[in-house]
Amino acid sequence: MPVYARPRVAVLATGAELQPVEAPLAPGCIRDSNSAMVAALIEQCGGQPILLGRLEDEPAAVSAALADAMRHADVIVTTGGVSVGDYDVMAAIMRGIGEDRSEAHANKPLFDKVSMRPGSPTSAAVMNGKLLFALSGNPGACFVGFELFVRPALQRLQGVEAEASLPVQVTAKLAADFDKGSPHERFVRTRLYVDGGVLHADPLAFGKSSMMASIPDADGLIRIPAGASGAASGTLVEVILLNNRLL
Numbered sequence: 001m002p003v004y005a006r007p008r009v010a011v012l013a014t015g016a017e018l019q020p021v022e023a024p025l026a027p028g029c030i031r032d033s034n035s036a037m038v039a040a041l042i043e044q045c046g047g048q049p050i051l052l053g054r055l056e057d058e059p060a061a062v063s064a065a066l067a068d069a070m071r072h073a074d075v076i077v078t079t080g081g082v083s084v085g086d087y088d089v090m091a092a093i094m095r096g097i098g099e100d101r102s103e104a105h106a107n108k109p110l111f112d113k114v115s116m117r118p119g120s121p122t123s124a125a126v127m128n129g130k131l132l133f134a135l136s137g138n139p140g141a142c143f144v145g146f147e148l149f150v151r152p153a154l155q156r157l158q159g160v161e162a163e164a165s166l167p168v169q170v171t172a173k174l175a176a177d178f179d180k181g182s183p184h185e186r187f188v189r190t191r192l193y194v195d196g197g198v199l200h201a202d203p204l205a206f207g208k209s210s211m212m213a214s215i216p217d218a219d220g221l222i223r224i225p226a227g228a229s230g231a232a233s234g235t236l237v238e239v240i241l242l243n244n245r246l247l
């Protein structure tokens with residue numbers, strides 16, 4: 001019987017404002033909820049999380065931590081600092097990863113930002129031969145980036161075939177109007193239920209990118225296609241199942 005080692009996944013949160021979850025809150029600070037969330041998601045899909053803690057937005061310190069992580073981990077996941085701000089250290093590091101043909105696939109940018117919300121700054125590269133995912137700092141965006149990109153990669157590393165590693169999608173009837181503010185494709189946390197033999201998707205409250213509260217209640221992510229408007233109640237929509245709930 002073929003067996004695979006559990007992928008070791010290093011998790012590094014960047015941001016000078018971050019405090020450990022147990023620390024009392026101070027003005028201008030925020031608790032590092034992403035590290036615990038990402039660690040739980042890694043375990044859920046068979047990986048072994050290695051928590052590397054929090055780093056301030058210091059390029060040299062973050063680069064050194066990544067180089068160290070590459071020695072212990074198969075995959076590295078960072079959160080935060082990947083957008084367009086002056087202190088977005090991961091964005092600069094990801095942009096600096098050029099294709100290096102001297103060693104096969106040692107360094108290679110994979111994608112730099114994604115046309116989706118939440119999680120448009122999500123980026124990925126191969127660095128020193130290891131997969132590196134730079135997820136957004138906003139917890140909702142971090143979650144979507146993990147589900148769409150990190151989970152399939154961890155499944156592939158555990159021998160799951162390419163197609164089977166992709167998120168499972170179902171069709172459901174939208175139970176409420178959904179408006180969106182940007183033309184990007186949108187992923188909306190939703191509850192799923194069956195009524196009259198028909199699967200319905202009811203978007204959850206507290207679903208903003210900065211909010212975590214609805215993540216544990218989400219059965220799926222509704223895909224609202226790219227375009228100017230949202231979708232009206234009663235429309236048939238595609239829904240990605242989370243952790244294969246319903247199956």
Ligand SMILES: Nc1nc2c(c(=O)[nH]1)N[C@H]1C(S)=C(S)[C@@H](COP(=O)(O)OP(=O)(O)OC[C@H]3O[C@@H](n4cnc5c(N)ncnc54)[C@H](O)[C@@H]3O)O[C@H]1N2
Nearest residue numbers: 013015030031032033034080081082083121136137138141
């Ligand atoms: N000029 C523009 N600015 C921004 C844009 C844009 O298109 N143009 N996009 C915005 C969007 S959308 C997102 S999403 C954010 C993403 O920025 P980052 O991924 O670099 O994330 P941060 O700025 O570091 O953090 C965002 C937010 O999340 C909090 N955070 C960060 N890390 C954690 C953590 N480990 N646990 C909990 N919360 C965390 C952080 O304090 C911020 O509040 O960029 C926009 N800007």
Ligand code: MOO
Nearest residue numbers: 118119120141209
């Ligand atoms: O892409 Mo940001 O993720 O809308 O919150």
